[in-house]
Amino acid sequence: MTTAGVPAGPAHPARFGARLAAAVAARGPLCVGIDPHRELLTSWGLDDDVDGLRRFTDAVVEALAGTVAVLKPQSAFYERHGSRGLLVLEDAVARCRDAGALVLLDAKRGDIGSTMAGYADVLTAGHPMQVDALTVSPYLGPDSLAPAVRTARDHGAGLFVLARTSNPDAATFQHARLADGRTVAQAVVDQVGRWNAPDRMLDDPAPDPGADVDRQGRWSADTGSFGVVVGATLAELDVDLAGLRGPVLAPGLGAQGGTPADLGRLFGGGRAVVPTVSRDVLAAGPDAAALRAAAERWAADLAR
């Protein structure tokens, strides 16, 4: 599928899930978030302006894009600097991908379907800021995300859908129950599992029990391209991930209190989990070696 003004991608782009599994096999599962907070810019001795933003971003990309599997720039911190901030982000995304890192744009998009199609253009080949995956919010309903699912499939990209987020009051909405008794979070996981079931229509009512994928959600060439976000800060895993068939993005480590032990407690050993850390790595900068060392410390702790 093509969208207005955006060139079509290659006929059969490699699936995001397979590319993510390969990146994790080569570099380990750690994702580092690029979150240029005002406080971090200051602690790095930089001004809170576009020049500071560019220096911060360049340092992170230079230090980590060649070694970390996934980099996750937080769009908010670029948007707050206006169009020049977005140019910094656009330039960084291209350099991350050139250096072999997958780029997950953290923008938590979610809108009615026709607008969602516009947001999803960032996943398409030929887009000036083409990224590998995007975080999205399911608040407007599963059908609202369908255009992004189609675009992602057509362009070998992925989505991470907010299911059980890491913030303290997340359960207020995410534990609300549907008429069938499932929590909202569970309904999100189930929906994403259907998107990962091969050769199924988007509106199929139930996951395919015969799907040719690893039911335990381990990394493999069949790992789904559609993942969910489940915080490492949860007291317990209160969603059933058995039918997900895709990766879990686990934020909340370090600055929000989550630890590698929490990941083990919540997800066990084998599941396809992408732990993501922002401030706890970024605080080590601006020195490139110190940034790399902080990421390596997290990678080593996670491996244990």
Ligand SMILES: O=C(O)c1cc(=O)[nH]c(=O)n1[C@@H]1O[C@H](COP(=O)(O)O)[C@@H](O)[C@H]1O
């Ligand atoms: O989608 C996310 O990455 C995300 C989901 C979530 O549940 N919690 C969460 O903190 N995040 C993002 O992770 C980043 C915070 O990372 P830390 O600095 O490591 O706490 C921010 O960019 C958040 O928007």
